[in-house]
Amino acid sequence: MDAYTYIKKRILHGEFPPKMRLTEEYLAKQLQISRTPIREALKQLETEGLMFPMKRGVRVRHYTKEDIRQIYDVRTLLEGYAASQAALYRTRENLAEMKEANDRYEQTINHYFQTGETTVESILELNQTFHKSIVKASKNQHIMDLISKTVVLPLIFRSFYWFNEEQMRDSHEAHHTILHAIEVQDIERARAAMHEHIYHGRDQVLPHIETIAEDYSIPHQHPSK
Amino acid sequence: MDAYTYIKKRILHGEFPPKMRLTEEYLAKQLQISRTPIREALKQLETEGLMFPMKRGVRVRHYTKEDIRQIYDVRTLLEGYAASQAALYRTRENLAEMKEANDRYEQTINHYFQTGETTVESILELNQTFHKSIVKASKNQHIMDLISKTVVLPLIFRSFYWFNEEQMRDSHEAHHTILHAIEVQDIERARAAMHEHIYHGRDQVLPHIETIAEDYSIPHQHPSK
DNA sequence: TTGTCCTAGTTTGTATACAATAGATAATTG
């Protein structure tokens, strides 16, 4: 696994929490490589907005409640548009892909509630795959790129608050509505359904942000040298 | 001037044209520094989408007609939304800033047509400043970031086709309509006017893309070692 | 002539060394 993937994964999984300072030497030791490729990875993550630079070095970026609110506004705009375009341009292949992604998502959720197996991360990943399949159907590569860069950020927070059965049923219903609108090419309904779905997600995340921010308010040190 | 700013400027001014390969040693010699900071800059530009990576090294990214079309769709969506939010949230200070930016833009244009002085680049820059002042009034930092990353790309092409008096009058009128809608807080009108303005711009750029692409179809070599 | 293989030369990717300085700790003073 290259340095970029490694660091990003650990950030999204919360092992490198917001505000934590990441030193190059520490990461280099972890990965058994020199500082040079580490710097490359950090620069990329910084450009993507996952790290923020200090006078010297970088820290994992943290987000205020207002940040999350703004990001969700952007995401709603982009994904809502993508859904409307998907309703316009979707092919039979797109529909099949969307349905398959959604099926796998629901299967895993059922499996989770029945047995308690499977990780939260894997469910979030499958949810993302479903959303991506819709964006893909919009036939706009540039909006795809933008969304996949914008969407990762709130992921940091999701794993903290998630998962009760009620929320699961909601998302089940919402996905179904969106899929149907895209299938029958109801452009405005596709956009509206996606809007509602994402804003609903936002309203579940937002109340928890303060708490999370508190947990990590003290700049973290490196785990055991 | 740091490496990032230097390279980016030369790309946007067309001195490093699309598809041109940039070698690290060449840039290092130009700037009289070592390859290390050059690599940083190239990595950042690659992440931002201005360069595309090969198996080894990078080239200046080129855009097809379809790319430009998609980018304009995204830009219209983002700036249209920003205009509508600006209509909602603009303060008196925002209005003043927007008007001043537009005044300076128009003054420079008049000066250009009367005397032929001032560069095309400076006019484009002032136009961008005007657009930025609107996005700023939307009070969404994340949409600002996204737009400033998305908008630069088509700039590469603008300087090629621009400038006759008719297009100038159009933009004069469009700016005025947008400003007015934001001032009287007509949200939908602000969005619609911005949409129209940007799509109009797109329709003037698009027909010229093929020609430009042709000019640079042959991978360029470095200017004199 | 066209296609393929091989070779030579560039250019990148990674490691490492060294100097500059930011940030932490201790000391000092109001």
Add this chain to the structure above:
DNA sequence: CAATTATCTATTGTATACAAACTAGGACAA
């Protein structure tokens, strides 16, 4: 005791060296 300043250590930023591998060019064969 708090707050400011000074010192010192840790970490970064830059340069440089070396090995790996891609690109381009030419030779050779079909």
